[in-house]
Amino acid sequence: MSSPAASIDQFQRRSGVVLLLCSAVVLLGLGGRLVYINTTLRDRLLNYAERQQQGGATMPARRGIILDARGRVLAATEQRPDVFVDPSRVEGDVDEFANRLSPRVNIPAANIAEKIRRRPQSRFVVIASGVDDITAEAVRAMHDPAVNLDERSVRTYPLGESIAHVLGWVGRDGAGLEGIEAAFDSHLRGKDGWRGTIHDARRRALRSSDEEMIPPKDGGHVVLTIDAEIQRIAEQALAESVNRVEAESGIAIVMSPQTGEILAMACYPTFDPNDPGSVPTDVRRNRAVTDPVEPGSTFKPFIVCGALDGSHISATEQFDCHMGVRMIGSRTIKDVKPHGMMDVKGIITHSSNIGMSMIADRMGNPALHNTIRRFGFGTKTGIECPGEADGRVYPLKKWSKLSTASVGMGYEVLVSPLQLINGFATIINDGVMLRPRIVKRLLGPGGEAVGDSESPQIVGRVVSSRIAHYVTEELLVSVVENGSGKGAKLEHYSVLGKTGTTKLISRNGKIYEPDAYLGTFVGAAPVERPALVAMVMIRRPNHRLAYYGSAVAAPAVGEILGQALPYLGVPPDKDQVAAATP
Amino acid sequence: MTVARGFALSVAFAAIALTVVHLRAEQTRCAARMVAIDADWVRLRRDLWGLQTRIARLKAPERIHDRVAAFQTGLVPPGFDEVSRRTERLASRKP
Secondary structure, three states: OOOHHHHHHHHHHHHHHHHHHHHHHHHHHHHHHHHHHHHOOHHHHHHHHHHHHEEEEEEOOOOOOEEOOOOOEEEEEEEEEEEEEOHHHOOOOHHHHHHHHHHHHOOOHHHHHHHHHHOOOOOOEEEEOOOOHHHHHHHHOOOOOOEEEEEEEEEEOOOOOOOHHHHOOEOOOOOEOOHHHHHOHHHHOOEOEEEEEEEOOOOOEEEEEEEEEEOOEOOOEEEEOOOHHHHHHHHHHHHHHHHHOOOOEEEEEEEOOOOOEEEEEEEEOOOOOOOHHHOOHHHHOOHHHHOOEOOHHHHHHHHHHHHHHOOOOOOOOOEEOHHHEEEEOOEEEEOOOOOOEEOHHHHHHOOOHHHHHHHHHHHOHHHHHHHHHHOOOOOOOOOOOOOOOOOEEOOHHHOOOOHHHHHHOOOOEEEOHHHHHHHHHHHHOOOEEEOOEOEEEEEOOOOOEEOOOOOOOEEEEOOOHHHHHHHHHHHHHHHHHHOOOHHHOOOOOOOEEEEEEEEEEOOOOOOEEEEEEEEEEEEEEOOOOOOEEEEEEEEOOOOOOOOOHHHHOHHHHHHHHHHHHHHOOOOOOOHHHHHHOO | OOHHHHHHHHHHHHHHHHHHHHHHHHHHHHHHHHHHHHHHHHHHHHHHHHHHHHHHHHOOHHHHHHHHHHHOOOOOOOOOOHHHHHHHHHHHHOO
16 A cells, blocks of 8 residues: 555656646647648638738829910819718618708709619619719718718819810710810820728728839820910800801801911800710710811802912903803802902902802813812811811712812812811911911920920911912902901901801702701901901801801801900001001 | 846846837837828828819809909900000090
8 A cells, every 4th residue: 555645746747747748739739720820721811811901092193184275274183072872871761861961962852762772782872973072071071871972083174165075075984085085085194093001900001001002193284275265255256146046056266377276166055064964965076177068158269269379360350240140051050149240359259159150160170179179178187186077079080060160169069167267277377278286285294395286387388478468468358348248347457258158958968958058257357467267157047037157157257356356465457546556 | 147137137128128119119100190191192182183173163264254244343354455445545646
């Protein structure tokens, strides 16, 4: 029998062994678990930790600004929030919630409730898009977890409907869809940046993740040749003219003949590029460059230039205008008023169709065709606006026996309004054609110049300086002083110009529609050195009120020149006023 | 090792540990501040864009003309008084 001391000693030794074994098992288990975590579970746990600790925020890049020639902002980007609701967090009755939200977002409660009920499973129901600061603050003040704000970039057009057709608009994704926005999308578009952050357990940002810092790249800016003030003048005069004669639509373009810069380009009716979806697509088209028309009598000066330049006629030569009626085969050509013998000045002043048919006969088809092509008709001008039309000049082999007279009167050719005014600008600019420009320069994100687009781009000489001077200072002045362009006369400036009235082709393109007209006037001032050339086209006026270009378009051109010239600081050139100028 | 040396070593270790903890805390504070500054920069850019748009709206020619008409101060937008001034000058010179 062993002593009690020996028993205790043995017990202690056994206990020690058991404890050691237990510890070894536990340590082995822990070691095994550690290996398991570091091998099998490693990727899953790392992902879980990353999701928990790492976050980030988009650093929005700014789409470039579009400015007018004097630095006025025409299109800009600002951050505006969308108001959205998480239906799963709406406590209580949806109608009661909608009633609380309604006055803050200025949307009827019934509409809000309907949106929420339509998508009850969604966590993101947009109630209002691009709200202003006051609305955003009112929504924040609700302190309701069900309603939140989501910041996003919104393209804004501060001048509203002004210059809408030139500027175009952007889609919801910020990409340019029309106008300058589309044509210069790659220059204007920026690239969003990203800032990665490390969070603490409460998702508070602790520090930036250095390897995940991508700074935003802002887009470049575009400076237009448009002057917003001249644009306003043109839009106002155009709208008044269209409404006065109850016309379907109208176009106005103002241009500098010495530089080829477009100072205003307006279509009426217009639309708000902040909400382009509110009008039909037809209204949003920039018809000044996209829609070719038969120019009618406004085409006559180009034919006369070609006839004089090619020595087919002389300035003093008399033409028999058949007292207002001339038969060519089975076709009868008429003048508005009967005239007998007239020289080229009389033919242009009174816009004689018969006189022009005689001049066209004298030129012959090849010279006629060559003249039209030299003035750039049938070819894009190269302006920066998208969707520019070529117009249409039929090849000589397609001309019929009647084409000679028709083309001489401005029919059987299609020209865009821009081509027409650019042709006039060419005659006014001593016969030298410039490429019309609507973009003055491109700027980088910091305002630095990108490329060189400042200087006028010369296309070439179209007609001799002597002929160009004669046509402008003798023929086109006479139209305003003694002929159909009297409506454009100004008190303080001498004006030159040409009227045109064209029948419109029916929508099936086969016949001329009865009582459907296009009234046009192209004018420039002051005569000695025109600073501006302006054109107004009024489409489908109420023929019972007026439809001649002299009545529907000439006064609008006078209005535009009369306001725009003093705005540009062009001194009056009429004797009594010029004498008073120091 | 004497008790005094042991104590001094302990104090030194404690001081180093406290310094390391302080530096780490300061580093975290600075990093958090940088994150806040980045966020402020984004917010200020947003505010700047908003203000530029507001100014652009105020400078819209249509609005300027409306304000000139509404305030009835007798002022005329730049450029629009040129012809009338010259005509007046002419009238004043006539005998």
